[in-house]
Amino acid sequence: MRKAMALLSVLMPVLAMAAEPAQGETLKQGLMYLGAGLAIGLAALGTGIGMGHAVRGTQEGIARNPTVGGRLQTVMFIGLAFIETLALYALLVAIILLFVK
Numbered sequence: 001m002r003k004a005m006a007l008l009s010v011l012m013p014v015l016a017m018a019a020e021p022a023q024g025e026t027l028k029q030g031l032m033y034l035g036a037g038l039a040i041g042l043a044a045l046g047t048g049i050g051m052g053h054a055v056r057g058t059q060e061g062i063a064r065n066p067t068v069g070g071r072l073q074t075v076m077f078i079g080l081a082f083i084e085t086l087a088l089y090a091l092l093v094a095i096i097l098l099f100v101k
Helices: 002-018 027-065 066-099
Strands: none
Touching: 002 027
């Protein structure tokens, strides 16, 4: 199931590019849409993996030494905020690609 979903997510932009272009749509616009989708998609993938590693490390640390759980959790939330900022920057880049001519 995972492999099918991964394959579908990789092939979806290819299928979209294979369709007949709408009236007035140029190759440049199509590539901007593709670039915006890839920018936010790859950023979401990377930040999701990073957040998973951060949470896993925090949970392992709390399991080993429960007395420092509050400190580790605070540091984890700060780190997650920095990681999420990267996804927001990618969203900003995607929006710029879509709306700047």
